[in-house]
Amino acid sequence: MAHPDPLPDSSNFALGRLRALLEGGSFDKEQRLPSERVLAAQIGIGRRALRRALEVLEAEGRIWRHQGKGTFLGPRPPEHPSDVEDLSRRTNPLEVMDVRLEIEPALARLAALRASNGDIERLLHLADKTASMSDADGRELWDSALHRAIAEVAGNSLLLAIFDMIDRIRQDATWRLLRERARSGARQQVYVDQHRRVIAAIAQREAHAAEQAMREHLELVRDGLLKVMTSPLPDGKDPQQAIPENTEDQRLHGT
Amino acid sequence: MAHPDPLPDSSNFALGRLRALLEGGSFDKEQRLPSERVLAAQIGIGRRALRRALEVLEAEGRIWRHQGKGTFLGPRPPEHPSDVEDLSRRTNPLEVMDVRLEIEPALARLAALRASNGDIERLLHLADKTASMSDADGRELWDSALHRAIAEVAGNSLLLAIFDMIDRIRQDATWRLLRERARSGARQQVYVDQHRRVIAAIAQREAHAAEQAMREHLELVRDGLLKVMTSPLPDGKDPQQAIPENTEDQRLHGT
DNA sequence: AGGCCGAACCAATTTGCAACTGGTTCGGTG
DNA sequence: CACCGAACCAGTTGCAAATTGGTTCGGCCT
Structure with a gap:
């Protein structure tokens, strides 16, 4: 039997x-x-x-x-994975940055091809707002608004939706502390300059330059994140406690 | 004044x-x-x-x-864009295929690097199920389950979430008719073969081959979609009525 | 003892309703 | 003409009730 x-x-x-x-x-x-x-x-x-x-x-x-x-x-359908809370528990900041490096340069390139003069004015206004913020919380909000505006200008609704999903995870409270530290100090001014460089390329309709500028910006953000995650805090706290276990580097195109 | x-x-x-x-x-x-x-x-x-x-x-x-x-x-936050209904109204099948061509080959490559023997058995079982379906509805369901299983095996939770978003749009009822036609006839057998080729590459841990096989599969799917969308129906119906206006080709990396 | 049934309870989900919010229209007042 | 008060419309949130699969328990029959 x-x-x-x-x-x-x-x-x-x-x-x-x-x-x-x-x-x-x-x-x-x-x-x-x-x-x-x-x-x-x-x-x-x-x-x-x-x-x-x-x-x-x-x-x-x-x-x-x-x-x-x-x-x-029939077969079991996928679990609803768009819940930001669940998702931000399963993923980690490095995964997010890898995907951003995959998506946002493409968005910047598309934005350069399709931006109207009104769009460019709006991007510049948002860049000014971001730069003028004095507190970390305000910077996060306006920086997010700027990056999303670029995604809007790109004009691909599906990529915009993907960007929004990533952005909502990015803004989850769990990683706020981590990103504030990665953004602190002199790095902030560099970010402002890089934002302006991206927008300038978009304004001049230089698609490749916009793509490259965005890539450089995000690579710097990722490098800052890496340093914060791997180096110990000056006051002795363990930064690893805020980071999920899956921290391996997952390149998307590095065959 | x-x-x-x-x-x-x-x-x-x-x-x-x-x-x-x-x-x-x-x-x-x-x-x-x-x-x-x-x-x-x-x-x-x-x-x-x-x-x-x-x-x-x-x-x-x-x-x-x-x-x-x-x-x-503060700035206006993004509208919740994960509602499948809203999103599938704004995007179109070609946008979806472009993004799939960007995401799924990478997923296949990652799957080849991380698949366990149990994973491969599961993929083969799903491929058999897909091939054995006689009605279009059943094929759609199991084909979707197979592609998602590959995304699961890849092990990147954020990319999996992105895949799910795309997949939910893909399964929206609006485009069902269109895709059934693109999938009809001899093409179906080719798809089955391509599925097996992808899984074979994953089983042998050949990352690049898996990536390429998936890319070829999706390119054929997109070509079939293009033909259906651009050529008139034999009975004279206008296929354009089911397709939103934004049908331009938006390559993601073709600088 | 083992298999089955009925009932009750737990936990996750859906549904319906009430309360609250901004958006709008109307008539009244100075 | 500008403003106010009130009422109503429409979108959102919150909560309780109903429904569903998941589980446990006691009783019955073979």
């Missing part, structure tokens, strides 16, 4: 009954099955026996179940 | 009063202002006058407002 294949239905009446329903394509062609309580009553068996049969079908990949939702036909 | 600068408060008592509050950094250092009704009562003016003053402040970028939420200091 130690048969490795769980298919024989001989030992289970409910399983055969369920398979018949599934193959029959019932349920109004919807993917959702009735609730376990209803289904058990329909077949005329107990809920415990029904669940044992459903476990088999789920293991075979014919159905998938989720607490609070129901039981459905 | 056609002064271009909207700053003079002389004509408006409420505006000066509001500016004083904003500069004073009140409101418990929170970004949220009291509701219009409360704020109007505090200042001692009517709601209509208050709103006129708030319009000026909003145009200057000092505050932003949203119905149902409230009035806040």
Whole structure:
């Protein structure tokens, strides 16, 4: 009886009954099955026996179940991964920077190709705002607004949505402390200059220059982040405590 | 009095009063202002006058407002763009394919570097399932599950989240018809072969081959999409009606 | 003892409703 | 004419109730 294949239905009446329903394509062609309580009553068996049969079908990949939702036909759909809280727990700042280095230079290049004069005025205004902020919190807000404005100007709605997802993770409170330290001191002025260089390239419609300027900017941001993460704090605190475990470098194109 | 600068408060008592509050950094250092009704009562003016003053402040970028939420200091945050319905209305299949061509080859390469034997078994099982489906709906489901499994194996949580966003848009009902046509006929068998080639490269840990195989697969999918979109239907229907206006080719790296 | 059923409870999700917010219109007042 | 008060519309949030799968328990039958 130690048969490795769980298919024989001989030992289970409910399983055969369920398979018949599934193959029959019932349920109004919807993917959702009735609730376990209803289904058990329909077949005329107990809920415990029904669940044992459903476990088999789920293991075979014919159905998938989720607490609070129901039981459905077909392969299990992806979990909703856009929750910023969950996601910012699973990823880490270096992953984020690698993806930003992949996305934002392309956005800057597209922005250079499509920016109107009004767009450029708006970017300059945001750059001024960013530079004029005195507190770290204000800098973060306006810096984010500037980078997003560039993404808007690029005119690719899907890339903009991807940027927004990354940006929301970036602004998560967990990493605020880390980024404030990476942004502190003389680095801030360099960032301001780099912002202006990106916008200047966009204003002159030099796509490649804009792409390169953005890449240099983000590489400096990443380098600052790396230094903060790997070097100990002057007062002795351990910076690693704020960083999830997965810190390996994952280049996207370095075949 | 056609002064271009909207700053003079002389004509408006409420505006000066509001500016004083904003500069004073009140409101418990929170970004949220009291509701219009409360704020109007505090200042001692009517709601209509208050709103006129708030319009000026909003145009200057000092505050932003949203119905149902409230009035806040600082730059306007990005609208939540992860709603699949809104997003699939704004983007188009070609934008999606361009981004997929940017993301998924990288995922295949990473998957080749990190796949365990169990992962590879799972990918093969999904490929078999995809190939065995007889109806278009089933093919779509299992094809999506296969591509996502590769993204899972890649092990970069942020890229996985980005893939999921794209995939949810891809599965939107609006484009179902279009993709079914692009997938029809002999093309289906080629897709099956390409899937197996990608998985074979992953199984042999050949990162570059996996990346290239995935790129070729997606390029063929995009070409099929292009043909369907640009050529008229045999029965005379206009395929353009299902496609938003923004159909220009937006390469991400073709400087 | 083992298998099954009914019932109850837990936990995650969806749904519906009430409260609140900005957006708008209307009539009244000085 | 500018302003106010009030009412209503529309979008958002928060919370409680209902629903669902996940789990445990006691009782019944073979």
